[in-house]
Amino acid sequence: MAIAGAIIGAAVGGWMNDRYGRRTAILIADFLFLIGAVIMASAPSAPLLIVGRIFVGLGVGMASMTSPLYISEASPAKIRGALVSTNGFLITGGQFLSYLINLAFTKAPGTWRWMLGVAGLPPIVQFILMFGLPESPRWLFRKGREEEAKAILRKIYPVDEVEQEILDLKESVEAEIREEGSSEKINIIKLLQTKTVRRGLTAGVGLQVFQQFVGINTVMYYSPTIVQLAGFASNRTALLLSLVTAGLNAFGSIVSIYFIDRTGRKKLLIISLLGLVISLGVLSGVFHETTSHSPVVSSVETSHFSNYTCPDYSSAANSATWDCMKCLKASSPHCGFCASPTNKLLPGACLISNDTVKKQCHDESRLWYTRGCPSKYGWLALIGLALYIIFFSEEIEKMLEVRALHWRFWEKSDEPKEKSQEV
Template identity: 55%
Template sequence: MMTIDSLPGSSGYLDLYPDRKFSYFKNPYIVGLTVVAGIGGLLFGYDTGVISGALLYIKDDFEVVRESSLLQETIVSMALVGAIIGAAAGGWINDSYGRKTATLLADIIFALGSAVMAAAPNPYVLIFGRLLVGLGVGVASVTAPVYIAEASPSEIRGALVGTNVLMITGGQFISYVVNLAFTEVPGTWRWMLGAAGVPAVIQFCLMLCLPESPRWLFIKNHKSKAISVLSKIYEFPRLDDEIDYLSSQLEEEQRKRIDVSYWDVFRRKEIRLAFLAGAGLQAFQQFTGINTVMYYSPTIVQEAGFHANQLALLLSLIVAAINAAGSILGIYLIDYAGRRKLALTSLSGVVVSLVLLSWAFFVDSSSSGSEFYGWMAVIALTLYIAFFSPGMGPVPWTVNSEIYPEAYRGICGGMSATVNWVSNLIVSQSFLSIAEAVGTGTTFAILAGIAVLAFVFVIVYVPETKGLTFEEVEAIWKERAWGSGSNTQSLLERENES
């Protein structure tokens, strides 16, 4: 029987067999699988970025939109309403029908929504298209990290899941390039929004050629298919160890199998602690302002004194490029420095950047509007992205892909992604209104205060999971819930004693 130290991918196993350790580029197959699955992240990122530029031109075409901050916020945030629904349903779809099927469904919905947006004759049809796009993004946001994590060797799992976040930031960068490319084309915003369907069609076609998650196949007793997938990832003898390990885990799961419900997430202390950490990270990712910055960066740049649409988009493109570059750095750091340390370092820089951004708007509003303070705001915005993207960008998604036991992974992943999208909706729906009510400087000061709370939250509730197997992570929650003597009892066997 395997002990913790002999688990494939654990630190003890890799110390015994260092030649079996994976590096990021060791196997092109797993990198290719990660990139194709990560197109779901690209859809997420493209939608986030493209609406910020398209909104400038939507306001030009529709006077009713130009005159209503509420309608502007609704156009932006209706995709988030769809994403909340998609993420909530995505966990169940993943567990019932598989990660691959969920991805294909998300692509179909997203492509349909893109077509509706491009052809929208009025703002209300546009809002419906945004809802459809959001449904697709919500399902994809749950599916991609789990699919990648379940196919990844544990020692590079963080980097591979981080690649999905790179695809998100890459999608945002591409969206700004597309925005700039279509600024002089008739029907500007229609091309911007319609082009969003292209990556969905590409992923659908490529995904048809990829397998289902090997862990999900094992759960559904498709062992031969799972072994076929694993053989493309691992070489013998680690392949043999992985198969033996997953087989033993399957037998254990079948022996103790229970029906898992949403209520169990809160009833069982270990799962509750894990969900608190995962959902808390997702909430703080949004409440520290990242998608406010990405949705409204051209608007923020214009408020800083750079009024021309094209100049605002160009400066926003630079911000998006730094965001993507930071995600590449995060891929390296997340398995080198660890999730917890990376998140804390990231949040420290976010606090400083938001304070500087707040100060720039405060001083600018009390002076004659010097261009110097406008540039200070743009620099602070850039610093914010530079600190956020390597840490608080990938860490919440990576942690949520690895902290839940197998039976809870779909449900908890869907619930935590729903928390992310609800938080995203609250922030994006309220940002312009709050900025109008209390001032842009005060709004960024509030975000800085929230970032301080996020720092404390990570220290108190988030464990380090770098390089651990799913079962080793499970042992952390057992110990936190019940003490060090609990590590022989499964999360799924323990009855709630709280």
């Protein structure tokens, strides 16, 4: 639902940017995100929690398309690329910080309410600070507020450069307005028949689509769950290990920034995709091994907790064939696996899943599993997850690759350069 909200937020954000300005759009995105965080933290039920997620998604979608636009239009040309790339790096850095905050709240009363509610602080800070920043000079020029735009440009650029920047911006905006007011209609079919346009469009759109199809959102949202599925029982341990993967995401962004101009976009992209295939293969293999070779359920161990035996296990005709995975799949009610105190890979107990049973299991120095089962290959899953994050971390640079690939196709195309440039 957060992603669905982000789709709507990005679509509405485009219109809002043109109508009310970049700064106003960011302020509205902050407000939506704050409302979403408050709703989530105070949600008495799952439906209201989902409503909060939608509000957060609206804010994320609007901010995701507005922030790079605002940065590119309100920053000096010399550092514009660096600032846009820094924005992407800070996204991955923010993910790392969020896992760190979650780790701090694992022992706090209310746990997840604090984790979700604290997300309301950054939009408050940004909302206040945005009043100290100027509107986009380009948007002001388009709205006929030239004097305001010139005043902002004089603050951004040195005295010897500002007049030329004002002239360039004015000419660019006037050219845009003339194109918009032209009576000549764009022939979409004719454009798509142009090799340059078609190749650039295919590369740009395809890159963004497949970037999502490899499952990055699932990994970033559910990495603690993935860690638990790999055989790590503790919520705190899962969050701590997820913190490492989020840190690797930020580290990978720095590494890719360094290599992108040295190895080339295409080569880096191919290496990244091959790495993703390998790391996902490792994860698949580990999960298959975990589910097909999980510890068996022992009737002796289970009878040790006689008052809390899983009902499905008690009534099963062939309970001797039960293992940890079958125990976790029990549905009436949900059950958990209490591992052997000697070795987590030895036969354990299949019990009703609740806080009382969990505490009793822990009191006997046993591990309590409700999502994944004990496995000796869990560390391989962590390696696979870490490699996946590192290889994917060209997210910032892939945005730049869209432009770079388009111009490569233009340079290699059969179209005259003047015609391609015009298109």
